[in-house]
Amino acid sequence: MTSLLQALSCTDPSNPGDPESLSVERAREIILDLVAPVAGSERLPVRDTLGRVLAEDVISTMNVPGHDNSAMDGYAVRHADLAPEGETVLKLAGTAFAGRGFEGKVPPGQCVRIMTGGVIPEGTDTVVIQEVVKATADAVTIPPKQRQGQNVRRAGEDLREGAPALREGKLIRPAELGLIASLGIGEVTVKRRLRVAFFSTGDELCSIGTPLREGEVYDSNRYTIFGMLTRLGCEVIDLGVVRDSPEAIEAAFKEAAARADAIITSGGVSVGEADFIRGLMTQLGEVAFWKIAMRPGRPMAFGKIGSGENSAWLFGLPGNPVAVMVTFYEFVRDALQKLMGISPVEPLPQFRVPCVTPLKKRPGRTEFQRGVLFRENGEWKVRATGAQGSGILSSMSEANCLIVIELERGNIEPGEPVLVQSMEGLA
């Protein structure tokens, strides 16, 4: 069996310009290959499962709809009664409402007034919409050329009894809540929430509520990380700012590994950083330090801290606020989804649109510039936000997407199509 470290320590021949570095795609692949869904589930009332992940298939206990019923307001007829080329006069036998059907069998030569959702009366097979008939108090004239079975919703056409209505691994969105309710099911079994611990490292960092001293900055990464994790539906464990001291960092890692399934740190992974953090990560687990061919977010650590019960996946993100968000969206989000048990993992929506601003870009790395998707004359386009420095969080706030400029691409001229990644999912 290959050790985790062997699996992690691959360089990437697909990037000949810098074989020491890993492409974004390769790094994502390695991470997704290694992580596996956590065990554990709980049974919850349907509404409490919004944003959770099904731990077992939901099997349909019945046909939905339960009976053949009408898709329109009109008249239920026996198709065999209708003259193919001329009008047909049918006697009106009664009415079928939604929830209160027509009782008995409709004899030949007769029809039933039917409302949308009304059960198709026995003896009839076709619905003729009310707009095309001529009706008197006791008879209805049907024009020719009606198709057999038209305007009829079949029993089980939405969900068939005995078949899985939803599969294990499905992320529960509003549509799934409704679907489960349509089966009359009040409780479902979902994966337990994923526990994710995070902390920031850096002696220059100050937490909110404490006045800034000379040279200090407020810790913003714990807030963006909190937000991104909460949106994913994780249980967050905020371990605060951890001083750049070996004892403090070791204690934080040990606590995180004992309590969480995954740990996210920010800062301390670049080569120039206080080396003991990297040292500690290797000492406490199996961790690889990657140079990823991307910008922002070149240095990143990935691996496992601790062992057995007290272990957790580690995502050591760079310290820069924009790099934290970009690496989270590119590597951490999908990995956490897989750990949560979502199957298939749902990547952020991506599409190509023309870029109206020129973009500077050097071949040999994938760049993630902050962009604003907007509509002009009915067409979607993207423009870059202003300054693109990896510390400029306001560029992230202004943006609604990332412009992904592929590894080998160079400068982008206005009007060229670019790949954009929406930062909001569709859930």
Ligand code: AMP
């Ligand atoms: P590092 O990766 O630790 O060298 O940090 C790179 C840059 O990001 C430095 O300017 C840090 O001050 C800044 N930075 C690191 N951590 C945070 C944080 N938690 N909140 C805001 N800025 C940070």
Ligand code: MG
């Ligand atoms: Mg630092």
